[in-house]
Amino acid sequence: KSLDEDNLGPKRIVALEKEAKEGPRQAEEAIVSIQDITVNYFKETVKALAGMQKQxxxxxxxxxxxxxxxxxPRLEKLKLMLARETLQLMRARELCLNHKRAEIxxxxxxLPEQEKxxxxxxxxEIQYYEIQLELYEVKFEILKYEEILLITQLDSIKRLIKDKEEEVVYYDPCESPEELGALAGAAGLPGDPSAEVKELSRQCGRLESQRGRICAxxxxxxxxxxxxxxxxxxxxxxxxESVKHFHQHHRIQVKRDKMKEEEQK
Structure with missing residues (x-):
């Protein structure tokens, strides 16, 4: 907008043009810097959580x-946190690689037409393929930790199911289990354990389906x-092959040049 002003001097116009050219480069550098900071941050959090889990x-x-x-339960929660943070790290790396690929x-x-x-x-092109292969490796890591996240959740739910199935309820000889169940429901207390087990089993089924999709x-x-x-x-x-052809052509050209020099002598 400033460049449209008629009363700007030539030096100011040159300075503004320089700023306009520098803007995209600075923005690019800022993006790269932010991505690097993000990756380093998640590296540290993953390292800390991995140390806690190991301990x-x-x-x-x-x-x-x-x-x-x-x-x-605390260990299970820690495993979930570690899997989530590692996923964040892998996705941050994926963003960095996508950026590099776009830059290439x-x-x-x-490139000018004469250099195409x-x-x-x-x-x-070789660099592009190398970045793409790195990207695939990161995508595999993302799937790996998505699966670890599901497995951790599955293990937690299976443990809860086992606890529910092994749970023993003791009744007073004078109390009726049916009446106690009705009273518990009216009071908002936990109801039939079998219903909870069924719900947990359904959750297991959903997680297993998600795991199957990850495999696909x-x-x-x-x-x-x-x-x-x-x-x-x-x-x-x-x-x-192109390099070999170039060197072969170069050797032939050198021989021809030598022959011309000898003929001139």
Whole structure:
């Protein structure tokens, strides 16, 4: 907008044009910096949570099963937190790689037409495939920790089901279980344990279905990764053949130049 002003001097116009050119670059640097900070942050949180989980698992060996039962929910919660934070870390890495891939794509589009068939394009394409392969590895890690998250939730629910099934209710000889159940329902207290077990079982079923979908996604991702790896291999092979052809052509040209020099002598 400032550049449209008629009363600006030439120096001010040059300065504003420079700022306009610097703006996108600075924004790009800011994005990269934020992404790096995000990755480093989640690295630290994952490291801290992993240390806490390791310590708890070591403590578990020193306690009996009955004594450790009260700490089990806490360990399960810690595992969930670790899986979630690791997922955040992997997704932050995915964003970084997507950004790098987009940057390579922009470089390829910005190349002048006369350079489109040079070694620069070959190098950029190889870099693109390498970033894409890294991206697939990160996607596999994301699926891995999504599955760990589901498994941890499943283990927790299965433990609750087991506790409910093993739960023993003692009644006074003069009390009727049916009447007590009705009173508990009226008072808003927990009702029939079997109903709770059924609900927990349904939750298990839903989580198992989600786990099955993750397995299907992993299979599709592996197919795409294999295809990308093959394309990368072919691209490297073409680049190698191109280099060999260049050196061969160069040697022939050197011989011709020498022959011309000898003829001139």
């Amino acid at each position: 708890m698992e070591q403590d578990k060996k020193r306690f009996g099963q009955a004594a450790w039962a009260t700490a089990t 794509h922009r470089k390829m589009e910005d 068939n040079t070694d620069v394009v070959d190098e950029l 996604r992993r299979a599709r991702l592996r197919n795409r990764q294999d295809q990308c790896r093959e394309n990368h291999r072919l691209r490297l092979q073409l680049a190698e």
